[in-house]
Amino acid sequence: MSERIVIKIGTGVLTRDAGIGIDEPIVARLADTLATLAASGHEIILVSSGAVGTALSELAIDTRPTDVAELQSLAAIGQARLMQIYNKHLGTHGLTAGQMLLTYSDLESDGRRERVMRTLEALVARPNVIPIINENDTVAVEELRYGDNDTLSAVIATLGHADKLVLLTSVDGLLATGPNGESSTIEEISDFTAALSHVKDEKGRLSVGGMASKLDAARRAVENGVETWIANGKRCQNLHDMLYGNDKRRTRITPTPPPPKS
Numbered sequence: 001m002s003e004r005i006v007i008k009i010g011t012g013v014l015t016r017d018a019g020i021g022i023d024e025p026i027v028a029r030l031a032d033t034l035a036t037l038a039a040s041g042h043e044i045i046l047v048s049s050g051a052v053g054t055a056l057s058e059l060a061i062d063t064r065p066t067d068v069a070e071l072q073s074l075a076a077i078g079q080a081r082l083m084q085i086y087n088k089h090l091g092t093h094g095l096t097a098g099q100m101l102l103t104y105s106d107l108e109s110d111g112r113r114e115r116v117m118r119t120l121e122a123l124v125a126r127p128n129v130i131p132i133i134n135e136n137d138t139v140a141v142e143e144l145r146y147g148d149n150d151t152l153s154a155v156i157a158t159l160g161h162a163d164k165l166v167l168l169t170s171v172d173g174l175l176a177t178g179p180n181g182e183s184s185t186i187e188e189i190s191d192f193t194a195a196l197s198h199v200k201d202e203k204g205r206l207s208v209g210g211m212a213s214k215l216d217a218a219r220r221a222v223e224n225g226v227e228t229w230i231a232n233g234k235r236c237q238n239l240h241d242m243l244y245g246n247d248k249r250r251t252r253i254t255p256t257p258p259p260p261k262s
């Protein structure tokens with residue numbers, strides 16, 4: 001079976017502490033995973049966060065600036081560095097990145113959306129190319145932006161008629177906390193209201209979205225017929241087993257079929 005899979009990877013997976021930079025072994029593992037999936041016939045579209053996080057981490061800046069131009073300049077620096085590292089590791093598999101930096105307006109206005117999606121289809125059709133999408137943080141204006149790549153990836157998965165959307169993050173999916181503080185992975189979500197009750201007010205130090213934005217994105221994707229998974233990007237070498245095998249340490253959200261016509 002070959003499927004179209006949109007894989008979103010979060011800042012928390014890609015970056016390490018301030019002053020340390022991108023976690024290159026993780027990018028290497030991700031590149032291996034993407035190469036294996038592509039070699040078995042799957043079409044892969046990567047949505048990657050990490051532009052701002054990469055710059056903050058590499059420049060050893062501890063606190064995320066609030067000034068918009070300052071943040072946008074960090075995105076410009078980090079995005080270039082991020083793509084350099086992606087190309088280094090994809091290159092070991094004979095693959096190269098096709099970068100698309102998109103704004104809200106590119107995808108929400110009719111004529112532009114069609115052109116953007118045609119470009120994406122042309123990239124997907126090229127052998128040995130992995131499209132890598134991020135929001136164009138250097139120009140996106142606050143009032144008119146997605147702001148988090150969980151939403152952007154759900155939009156891309158929907159417009160691109162993906163079979164699966166995978167949100168790779170720094171935890172094993174949506175976790176439930178038991179009475180003694182122990183956490184367990186919720187393997188399947190069928191009720192979003194119940195799922196949201198598990199969300200805590202915390203997220204990665206350099207991350208933007210948080211778990212609530214992943215659940216919102218999942219809801220958006222499944223409402224459009226795209227099965228969605230939340231999984232641990234640090235264990236991305238197991239992704240095939242999470243999606244198609246026996247590794248249940250991930251959260252799966254399946255579209256509900258429409259009611260039968262009476």
Ligand SMILES: Nc1ncnc2c1ncn2[C@@H]1O[C@H](COP(=O)(O)OP(=O)(O)O)[C@@H](O)[C@H]1O
Binds near residue numbers: 010169205211
């Ligand atoms: N119930 C929950 N299960 C798992 N993670 C949760 C939950 N509630 C809040 N979170 C937070 O969501 C984080 C994942 O989102 P985020 O930090 O934005 O990651 P990313 O950078 O991958 O987008 C976790 O590290 C955790 O701090």
Ligand SMILES: N[C@@H](CCC(=O)OP(=O)(O)O)C(=O)O
Binds near residue numbers: 048050135
């Ligand atoms: N577009 C931003 C990331 C936005 C975002 O959603 O970050 P995250 O919550 O880590 O997935 C960047 O590249 O820095």
